[in-house]
Amino acid sequence: MNKKYFNLFANCFIVKGYNRSLIFDSQRMKTVFVPNDMYDIVIKAKSISIQQIYEEYGIDNKEIIDEYFDSLIESELGFYMSEKERDFFPEINTAYHSPFQITNSVLEEMRDMKLYKKVISQLEALDCQYVELVFYNNTSNEFLTNILSLFKLSSIKFIGLIIPYDSTKTPEFIKKICSQNLRLNKILVHNVQVQEKPKNITLGLTEIIYVNKEFTNFSYCGNISKKFFSPSLEHYVESQNHNTCLNQKISIDSQGNIKNCPAIPNNFGNIKDVTLTEAINTQGYKQLWSISKDHIEVCKDCEFRHICTDCRAFTENPKDNYSKPLKCGYNPYTNEWSEWSTNPLKQKTIEYYNIETS
Amino acid sequence: MLLIITSEQDHSSLLVIDWLNHIGLPWIRINEKDAIELSFIENDIKFQLESFSFLLSEIKVVWYRRGFLNFKFFISKLFDVDEFRRIELKKLKEYIYYKLSQLPNINRFENADVNKLIVTEKASEVGLLTPKEYLVSNKEILQKILTSTNTEHATKSISGYGTISSDTVNYKILTKKLDDANSTPENFFPSLVQEYIEKRYELRIFYMHGKFWSMAIFSQSDDTTEVDFRNYNIVKPNRNIPFNVPHHIKQKIIKLMEKLDLNCGSIDMIVTPQLEFVFLEVNPVGQFGMVSYPCNYYLHREVAQHLHTLSHGS
Numbered sequence: 203m204n205k206k207y208f209n210l211f212a213n214c215f216i217v218k219g220y221n222r223s224l225i226f227d228s229q230r231m232k233t234v235f236v237p238n239d240m241y242d243i244v245i246k247a248k249s250i251s252i253q254q255i256y257e258e259y260g261i262d263n264k265e266i267i268d269e270y271f272d273s274l275i276e277s278e279l280g281f282y283m284s285e286k287e288r289d290f291f292p293e294i295n296t297a298y299h300s301p302f303q304i305t306n307s308v309l310e311e312m313r314d315m316k317l318y319k320k321v322i323s324q325l326e327a328l329d330c331q332y333v334e335l336v337f338y339n340n341t342s343n344e345f346l347t348n349i350l351s352l353f354k355l356s357s358i359k360f361i362g363l364i365i366p367y368d369s370t371k372t373p374e375f376i377k378k379i380c381s382q383n384l385r386l387n388k389i390l391v392h393n394v395q396v397q398e399k400p401k402n403i404t405l406g407l408t409e410i411i412y413v414n415k416e417f418t419n420f421s422y423c424g425n426i427s428k429k430f431f432s433p434s435l436e437h438y439v440e441s442q443n444h445n446t447c448l449n450q451k452i453s454i455d456s457q458g459n460i461k462n463c464p465a466i467p468n469n470f471g472n473i474k475d476v477t478l479t480e481a482i483n484t485q486g487y488k489q490l491w492s493i494s495k496d497h498i499e500v501c502k503d504c505e506f507r508h509i510c511t512d513c514r515a516f517t518e519n520p521k522d523n524y525s526k527p528l529k530c531g532y533n534p535y536t537n538e539w540s541e542w543s544t545n546p547l548k549q550k551t552i553e554y555y556n557i558e559t560s
Numbered sequence: 561m562l563l564i565i566t567s568e569q570d571h572s573s574l575l576v577i578d579w580l581n582h583i584g585l586p587w588i589r590i591n592e593k594d595a596i597e598l599s600f601i602e603n604d605i606k607f608q609l610e611s612f613s614f615l616l617s618e619i620k621v622v623w624y625r626r627g628f629l630n631f632k633f634f635i636s637k638l639f640d641v642d643e644f645r646r647i648e649l650k651k652l653k654e655y656i657y658y659k660l661s662q663l664p665n666i667n668r669f670e671n672a673d674v675n676k677l678i679v680t681e682k683a684s685e686v687g688l689l690t691p692k693e694y695l696v697s698n699k700e701i702l703q704k705i706l707t708s709t710n711t712e713h714a715t716k717s718i719s720g721y722g723t724i725s726s727d728t729v730n731y732k733i734l735t736k737k738l739d740d741a742n743s744t745p746e747n748f749f750p751s752l753v754q755e756y757i758e759k760r761y762e763l764r765i766f767y768m769h770g771k772f773w774s775m776a777i778f779s780q781s782d783d784t785t786e787v788d789f790r791n792y793n794i795v796k797p798n799r800n801i802p803f804n805v806p807h808h809i810k811q812k813i814i815k816l817m818e819k820l821d822l823n824c825g826s827i828d829m830i831v832t833p834q835l836e837f838v839f840l841e842v843n844p845v846g847q848f849g850m851v852s853y854p855c856n857y858y859l860h861r862e863v864a865q866h867l868h869t870l871s872h873g874s
C-alpha cells in the first residue's frame with residue numbers, strides 16, 4: 203500500500219484549543235494531547251498529499267512531519283492511504299437527530315402522588331426517556347417504593363434517584379428497589395454522615411453512589427470535572443449544535459414551576475396551570491437548547507469543549523447566557539486545573555448564587 | 561397502516577417504532593410468538609391476535625424484519641385428514657404471504673432465507689468478484705485443493721448459521737483456517753471450503769431500495785480477528801468507520817439485489833490490499849444497528865422514513 207495520504211480515522215476527532223489540541227478516539231473512548239502544529243498538519247492532510255505537505259513546510263521539516271504521522275499510526279488513530287482510496291473515506295456526518303421531544307427530566311421534591319400520575323402521563327406524551335427524582339428532605343422507604351411503582355407501566359425507560367441518607371437506607375433496601383425497578387439506573391444517596399460510608403457499587407444496571415455532602419437545593423449540580431468528560435460519538439454529535447445539559451430537558455422545581463433546570467430562574471408556568479407540552483412550546487423555552495460550547499466564552503477556546511459537559515445555571519457572569527460554567531477549574535489559556543470554589547475571582551458569583559462550597 | 565413482522569427480542573424494531581411514532585405513521589407489530597387466527601370475510605382477511613385484530617385491506621405497507629407469521633388453525637385428530645389439511649394450510653400460508661408481498665414493502669418473507677451457494681453464483685454472474693469456493697466431501701479432493709495453490713483456505717458453514725446448541729453445550733460456528741486435510745476422514749459431510757482472501761479492510765453495507773450506507777472495518781492490526789470478525793476483540797476493537805462504495809461496485813450490487821429480488825439487506829465484502837472488491841454474502845435480515853451507530857447513519861430513522869414514503873406512494 204503506498205503511503206501518499208494520511209487520514210485520521212473518522213471516529214477520532216481532533217479539537218484545537220488555545221495552546222494545544224486534543225484528539226479523542228470516540229470508539230475506544232481515549233484522549234491524547236497533541237501540539238497545535240500537528241492539528242494544522244492533520245487538517246491539511248485531508249486535502250493534500252504528504253509530499254505536498256513536505257513542500258509547503260519545507261523539506262527541512264520532513265522529519266518532524268513524518269514523526270507526527272508515524273506517532274498517529276502507532277497509536278492507531280489514523281492510517282496511510284493511496285490516491286485511489288481518498289474517495290472511500292468520508293467524515294462522519296455530525297447531524298444530530300432524536301425521535302423524542304424530551305429526552306430527560308428532573309422532578310424536584312415532588313411528593314404528591316396525584317401530581318406524579320399527571321406528570322408521568324405528560325412526560326410520556328413528550329416521549330421522555332429519563333426522569334431524575336431529586337429529594338433533599340427525608341423520604342421514607344414506603345414513599346419511595348410507592349412512587350417507583352407509579353412508573354412501572356409507563357414508557358419512561360430510565361429513572362435516577364437522589365435521596366438523603368437515613369438509617370433505613372440499608373444495602374438490603376437499596377438492593378430490593380433495584381431488583382423491583384429495572385428502570386432505576388442511578389441512585390445517589392447524599393448526606394451520608396456515618397463513620398463507614400458504604401462503597402459505591404453497581405447492582406445489575408444500577409449505579410449506586412454515596413456522598414457525604416448534604417444537598418439542600420439544586421446548587422449541588424453543575425460541576426465540571428475531568429471525570430465527567432464523555433469522549434463518545436453520541437456526545438460529540440450532540441455537542442456540535444446543542445447544549446449537552448439542557449437540550450431536550452424539562453424540569454419541575456419544588457414549587458411546581460416548569461423550567462429548563464430547577465436552578466435556572468426562568469419560569470414557564472406552574473404545573474397546576476399549564477401542561478409540559480404547553481410549556482416547552484412557549485416562546486423562549488428552547489432557546490438554551492442550542493447554546494453549544496462553540497458559542498460559550500472561554501469554552502470555545504478549550505480543547506475539551508466537545509467532550510466536556512456544560513452548565514447554564516451557574517456561570518461566571520450570571521447575566522450572560524454565553525458565560526463559562528462557574529464550577530469549572532480549568533483554564534485553557536494556561537492548561538492548568540485549579541479548585542474553582544476557592545478562586546478569589548469567583549467568590550462574588552458564588553455568593554450571588556448562594557452556593558455552599560465547603 | 562404499516563405491518564411489521566418481527567421477533568419479540570428484535571431491538572431494531574423498537575428503535576424504528578420510535579421514529580414511526582415521531583413521523584406519525586400508524587403501525588401494527590406482530591412478533592413470531594404471537595398466535596394469529598385468520599378468518600375470511602368476503603374479499604378480505606381478518607387477522608385476530610390476542611388483544612387486537614385488523615383487516616388485510618387496512619395494511620398499506622409491510623416491513624418484514626425477521627421471523628414468521630404464527631398462524632393457528634383448527635387441526636383434527638384424524639391422521640389422514642390432518643395430513644390433507646397440512647398441505648392445504650401450506651398453500652393458504654403461501655397465499656397470505658403472497659398477498660402481503662403485493663403491497664409496497666421492505667423485504668418479504670419468501671425471499672428472506674437466501675442460499676449462500678446460489679447467491680455466490682449470481683454475484684459472479686453480475687460481475688462481482690467472489691472468493692473461489694468448493695463443496696467438498698472427500699479427503700483426497702480436499703488435499704488436492706489445499707496443495708494446488710499457495711493461497712490459504714478456510715471452511716465455513718453453508719447456511720450461515722452461527723451456533724449449534726444441544727442440552728449441554730453450545731458450539732459457536734466460526735470460520736476456520738484449514739492447514740491440511742490430515743485430520744479428516746476419507747469421506748465426510750459436504751463442507752464449504754473457501755479460498756482465503758487477504759484483506760485491507762472488510763465492508764458492511766446496508767442496502768435499501770437502491771441506497772447504500774457502508775462501513776469499513778479495519779481489523780488487521782490484531783491477529784485474533786484475522787479470520788472471523790465474530791471473534792470479537794474487546795481490548796482493541798476493530799476500527800469501524802464510514803465508507804463510500806465506488807459507483808461501479810454499487811451498480812453491480814444493485815443488479816445482484818434485483819436478481820435475488822431483495823430490496824433490502826446487509827452485504828459483506830472484502831477490500832484486498834490491491835483494492836479489489838470481493839463479495840462475500842448478503843443477509844436480508846441482518847442487524848443494521850452495528851453499521852448505523854459507529855457511522856452516525858441513523859438507519860432506524862432511514863427505515864422509518866422509507867416506510868412512510870412507501871405508504872404514500874401507493
Ligand code: SF4
Pocket residue numbers: 420423424425447448463464465466512513514515516
Ligand atoms: S444547567 Fe447546570 S445546574 Fe442545571 S441541570 Fe444542567 S448542569 Fe445541572
Ligand code: SF4
Pocket residue numbers: 426495500501502504505506507510511526527530531532533534
Ligand atoms: S473551559 Fe471548562 S467548562 Fe469550558 S470546555 Fe473547557 S473544561 Fe469544559
